[in-house]
Amino acid sequence: MIELKQLTKQYGKPGRLTTALSGLDLSIQKGEIFGVIGHSGAGKSTLIRCMNLLERPTSGEVWVNGINLTALGKKQLQNERRKIGMIFQHFNLLSSATVFDNIAFPLRLCNTPKSKVEQKVGELLALVGLEEHRHKYPAQLSGGQKQRVGIARALASDPEVLLCDEATSALDPQTTDSILKLLLDINRRFNLTIVLITHEMHVIQSICDRVAVIHQGGIVEEGPVTEVFLKPRHEVTRDFIRNDQLSDGDPFTTLSGQPNERTVKITFLGAKTYESTLSDVVRETGVTFAILQGTISKIKETPYGQLIVRFEGSPESVNQTVVQLQKQGLDVEVSS
Numbered sequence: 214m215i216e217l218k219q220l221t222k223q224y225g226k227p228g229r230l231t232t233a234l235s236g237l238d239l240s241i242q243k244g245e246i247f248g249v250i251g252h253s254g255a256g257k258s259t260l261i262r263c264m265n266l267l268e269r270p271t272s273g274e275v276w277v278n279g280i281n282l283t284a285l286g287k288k289q290l291q292n293e294r295r296k297i298g299m300i301f302q303h304f305n306l307l308s309s310a311t312v313f314d315n316i317a318f319p320l321r322l323c324n325t326p327k328s329k330v331e332q333k334v335g336e337l338l339a340l341v342g343l344e345e346h347r348h349k350y351p352a353q354l355s356g357g358q359k360q361r362v363g364i365a366r367a368l369a370s371d372p373e374v375l376l377c378d379e380a381t382s383a384l385d386p387q388t389t390d391s392i393l394k395l396l397l398d399i400n401r402r403f404n405l406t407i408v409l410i411t412h413e414m415h416v417i418q419s420i421c422d423r424v425a426v427i428h429q430g431g432i433v434e435e436g437p438v439t440e441v442f443l444k445p446r447h448e449v450t451r452d453f454i455r456n457d458q459l460s461d462g463d464p465f466t467t468l469s470g471q472p473n474e475r476t477v478k479i480t481f482l483g484a485k486t487y488e489s490t491l492s493d494v495v496r497e498t499g500v501t502f503a504i505l506q507g508t509i510s511k512i513k514e515t516p517y518g519q520l521i522v523r524f525e526g527s528p529e530s531v532n533q534t535v536v537q538l539q540k541q542g543l544d545v546e547v548s549s
């Protein structure tokens with residue numbers, strides 16, 4: 214659906230160049246919600262703005278729906294851009310236009326008949342839950358309502374892709390969740406491909422199917438959110454997860470065990486999260502355990518659990534416990 218090939222973007226003049234993206238490759242499938250996470254300055258905004266050529270890459274190609282946007286002339290690019298909606302952190306609404314007129318703007322731009330504009334904007338207002346606010350101006354709306362207008366406006370031209378540039382970063386946690394829910398609903402109803410950039414792991418965890426971690430203009434880790442979130446490989450990814458869980462130290466890496474103790478990290482995914490595997494196995498092997506840290510939560514709709522426990526028992530019975538847990542399909546990592 215979206216293919217970025219060897220994308221490079223440099224700003225500035227020769228001799229004083231900043232490289233925002235360096236030879237980045239990325240592939241996003243139709244109908245998925247794809248998140249890009251990275252720290253400030255990593256290149257997120259540049260990346261998402263290159264996807265509709267709001268920002269022209271210095272080199273490389275941007276393919277959307279089988280069309281190489283980077284090779285198109287002005288007119289053709291304008292046509293293709295209509296299929297790519299975008300929403301922004303600060304909403305970018307026209308302050309002197311009503312909610313209705315903001316949403317109608319892209320339709321009027323391409324000379325849509327008045328009755329069709331009325332009908333389409335009416336449908337979009339219902340979709341984003343703003344029917345009662347159609348005559349208000351942006352200044353009379355809350356942040357969440359403004360973003361709903363932004364979403365409705367982005368959907369007016371029936372796009373195939375929706376790009377979200379830090380769309381919830383200016384909102385409080387509750388409003389963020391309601392906007393994320395709306396995006397998920399739109400994704401499912403219309404099979405709309407959604408690409409979002411964020412610096413918040415919570416956003417990725419709530420609605421994304423896959424995630425890429427961007428650092429210094431390149432992708433350092435990429436995969437299904439369940440994999441990247443539960444088994445982060447890159448230090449930057451681990452950083453995001455640690456900060457998100459507000460943990461002030463990981464007992465898995467900071468505690469050293471006694472000879473008859475072993476610290477292990479057990480990861481439960483899906484239905485296994487709610488099964489009694491751990492207590493069944495230790496009852497059999499005679500090992501005792503203390504829970505040092507634990508989380509049970511969801512990644513999108515998939516439940517998961519992660520426990521850091523200290524097993525105590527003979528080395529043989531502890532080893533047997535680990536093997537048994539793995540046999541039951543749990544992911545068990547033993548601290549070295």
Ligand SMILES: Nc1ncnc2c1ncn2[C@@H]1O[C@H](COP(=O)(O)OP(=O)(O)OP(=O)(O)O)[C@@H](O)[C@H]1O
Binds near residue numbers: 412
């Ligand atoms: N118009 C510009 N001119 C010069 N340098 C720029 C421009 N836009 C971005 N940069 C630089 O490119 C790099 C990537 O910036 P970008 O805004 O894409 O990062 P980001 O991950 O979106 O950061 P943030 O989360 O702070 O918005 C940074 O070093 C930034 O200073």
